[in-house]
Amino acid sequence: MFGLFGGHQPFGGTFSQAYRCYPVSFIDKLDAENGDKIFLPPSALDRLASLQIEYPMMFKVENRRGGRHTHCGVLEFIADEGLAYMPYWMMQNLLVGEGDIVHLASARLPKGQLIKLQPHTKDFLDISNPKAVLETTLRSYSCLTVGDCIALHYNGRRYFIDVIEAKPAEAVSVIETDCEVDFAPPLDYVEPNRAEPPQDSVPEPAANGAADQAGPSSAEPAEEEAPKFTPFVGSARRLDGRTVAAPAAPSASQPSGPAAAAAARAQQGGAGPGSSQAPKRPAGKVVFPAGNRLLAKQQQAAAPKPPESKPEPEEAKFQAFSGKPRTLKG
Template structure:
């Protein structure tokens, strides 16, 4: 008994009510048509042929339709949703970033399988460049990420996605997802965290030694040079008259005064 494949495109197979087939994959930029499909490049959904929709309907695959993509030659895999069923038979169109993650070239074979994923509760992203720290408004980053993830149906640990902020592209690697390594992010309440950017190094803390500057005066020996001179000012009379001018005693030199040594020759009066 022999089997012949009379079609140029592979026939989808069913394993336990699951869609599974191989397609020749091309980037979205190769899709023929007058419409600009740059929106597909920014998301995580693919374009499949009409026969896939017919087969999925027969299998009663319900919304959201999620798929596992595998490159068997490199053992790389990711997950995605589907945007449209308008591709030529035997062909599917992928965002360019998705083909890079799968290490696929134009026209390479990709295995497409339908899957059911748990709803995401947590995800952590790592910016792929320290330039990410130049963004001074964290709320704007979170808002931009939320808008970007609306074009995705699911997240897979290890994938690298991109967001556009202030006309600059920032790549983010999915470091962790919960409750599984691949999760659905359609209509979910997900906590988001960020890891330190790739290549970021914390600045080294330099110990500053306190040294007296040239402009700072050292007053430690000032009191010792002048000595202690109590009541060196002049007084006033109670009757308002000016005090007679008396010759002022010769100034005491600092060397004549020795603190702590009494003057035994001192006499009262």
């Protein structure tokens, strides 16, 4: 008896049987959850051997009521007749429960060249080397089918991953093949919002009518003139402590600087219309006016003379060797 429907198929055909499916936990094979291999009855092995099915054996599993299908391999032929034990994640993909009927058919799958996977949560990105972990996990798999959701166990946690693309076919073999693996963003991944740089606002030009109404008053105010430097504006002091009359503050109209000093010297020198200019002096010589010397002599003569001090008697000077001579004989 082969499966629920029994009967023999002609040699050289494909293997096709129907079984009631149960999870691998029913036969205490929990390690089989980390893969895609199922358990079939011993009669299936006899039939497969007579049909000369190529190794490794692969099967297409269908839930014809739900319209779902996937592919798998076989691990052992120890199941009871009419029953097939498979990983629970595979039963979830097929939308079948315990005791539901599934149809198996032998299949030949090409070697995979590209597989694109999409994790369900972004926690999968926290794994230090996800590709190495995935490579270790896929050693327990014989094939992958687009639309499957496989379970990856790592560091005490379980990660669900969808197969969203496969090349060169919808279902490919991953046994002894150099397959490229690509990852899509996780289902719960949210692209961070990037703040756009602020755009400089350009003021719009005023209308012609508004500009005419504004008139000259709308012109921009002129820049304030910087304060000018005015030298020697502090208060004067005399060395003898007498008060000095405060000089008049220079007005803005009066010249300052070297020009002002030259003008002051010209006024003091009698540059007016009624005075005569000072005679030119030869360069490199110092000339003292005669009137100034005469005035200095008169002031010196009129000044009272200090009293003459009498010379004090000189103290007796010390004279060396002024005593009487004496001899040693006495």
